[in-house]
Amino acid sequence: MNKAINSPFRYAGGKFYARHLILEHIRPHHTYIEPFAGGGSIFFAKNKAKHNCLNDLDPELTNTYQIIRDSPQDLINTLEGERALKERHAFYKNEFQPSNDLERAQRWYYLNRTSYSGIMNMKNCYWGYGDKFSMRPENWGANILRTSQKLQGVQITNMDFETLIDNITIEQNAFLFVDPPYFNADQDKFYTCSFTKQDHTRLAEVLKRNAHKFQFLITYDNSPEVRELYNWVDTILEKEWNYTINRTDDQKKTQENTESIVKKGERYKGKEIFLMNYEVIKQMPLLELAFENS
Numbered sequence: 001m002n003k004a005i006n007s008p009f010r011y012a013g014g015k016f017y018a019r020h021l022i023l024e025h026i027r028p029h030h031t032y033i034e035p036f037a038g039g040g041s042i043f044f045a046k047n048k049a050k051h052n053c054l055n056d057l058d059p060e061l062t063n064t065y066q067i068i069r070d071s072p073q074d075l076i077n078t079l080e081g082e083r084a085l086k087e088r089h090a091f092y093k094n095e096f097q098p099s100n101d102l103e104r105a106q107r108w109y110y111l112n113r114t115s116y117s118g119i120m121n122m123k124n125c126y127w128g129y130g131d132k133f134s135m136r137p138e139n140w141g142a143n144i145l146r147t148s149q150k151l152q153g154v155q156i157t158n159m160d161f162e163t164l165i166d167n168i169t170i171e172q173n174a175f176l177f178v179d180p181p182y183f184n185a186d187q188d189k190f191y192t193c194s195f196t197k198q199d200h201t202r203l204a205e206v207l208k209r210n211a212h213k214f215q216f217l218i219t220y221d222n223s224p225e226v227r228e229l230y231n232w233v234d235t236i237l238e239k240e241w242n243y244t245i246n247r248t249d250d251q252k253k254t255q256e257n258t259e260s261i262v263k264k265g266e267r268y269k270g271k272e273i274f275l276m277n278y279e280v281i282k283q284m285p286l287l288e289l290a291f292e293n294s
């Protein structure tokens with residue numbers, strides 16, 4: 001199966017709302033690689049390449065991808081009859097002790113689908129399901145099956161980005177979509193693996209020394225430090241998009257004065273830079289074109 005589908009997971013820092021802006025800059029390739037896959041929203045939104053690789057350092061996430069790819073029906077069976085309830089969330093979070101990879105995936109999937117913003121760092125993993133805006137448990141089976149179809153033949157790896165990137169060869173004709181944790185945000189709140197300033201420097205270095213082997217697009221928060229780390233790339237574009245965050249009634253109670261916004265979901269603006277090691281054809285704003293022609 002090759003059609004565009006949504007990510008199977010809710011994922012903090014996921015690129016779902018920016019997917020069209022990113023897809024338009026992806027270059028032709030034989031091999032598609034995401035070194036920081038997370039919820040994989042770009043992989044799921046694009047056509048599959050001949051070879052595809054999703055990598056992430058979080059072993060619970062990559063185990064869940066592997067189980068969905070290889071044993072979707074077993075996962076569906078373990079979640080059969082499950083209901084989205086705060087008590088079940090607390091049970092999976094605090095009591096359930098997985099004894100094999102299937103049970104690890106069962107726990108991870110349940111918590112991911114029912115936690116606020118899909119935050120899976122256990123220190124910040126809170127109940128965040130709402131019937132109106134979350135995928136209902138009766139639809140989880142179909143979600144797992146269509147994801148499994150798209151994951152057939154996809155290589156799923158669990159390693160640090162540096163090892164992965166250093167091992168890419170020119171012959172693979174690869175395109176990398178690189179979406180690391182933000183430079184200036186406390187990402188340790190969201191993810192189970194921490195990412196230090198040194199890791200950001202390490203990433204810029206590994207991309208620089210391998211840049212002749214593949215094309216890449218990396219997304220980051222717009223900061224002077226990032227621009228300095230990547231002062232050698234061919235293109236930097238500033239991008240903006242809108243997105244909404246829905247909150248459960250519990251979370252809403254803590255907020256005053258926001259009922260009318262909250263009902264529809266709160267609106268935010270995403271602002272990032274895209275950095276590429278290739279030139280893009282600039283689309284000039286209409287006004288600029290009109291001025292040039294006059």
Ligand SMILES: C[S@@+](CC[C@H](N)C(=O)[O-])C[C@H]1O[C@@H](n2cnc3c(N)ncnc32)[C@H](O)[C@@H]1O
Pocket residue numbers: 011012013014015016035036037038039040041042055056057058159160161162179180181182191192193194195199
């Ligand atoms: C911003 S998220 C990726 C979001 C993803 N693009 C999406 O659309 O859902 C960053 C990811 O990097 C992973 N990560 C953190 N440190 C890593 C490392 N050293 N190597 C590989 N992955 C890492 C985290 O587990 C997290 O899933």
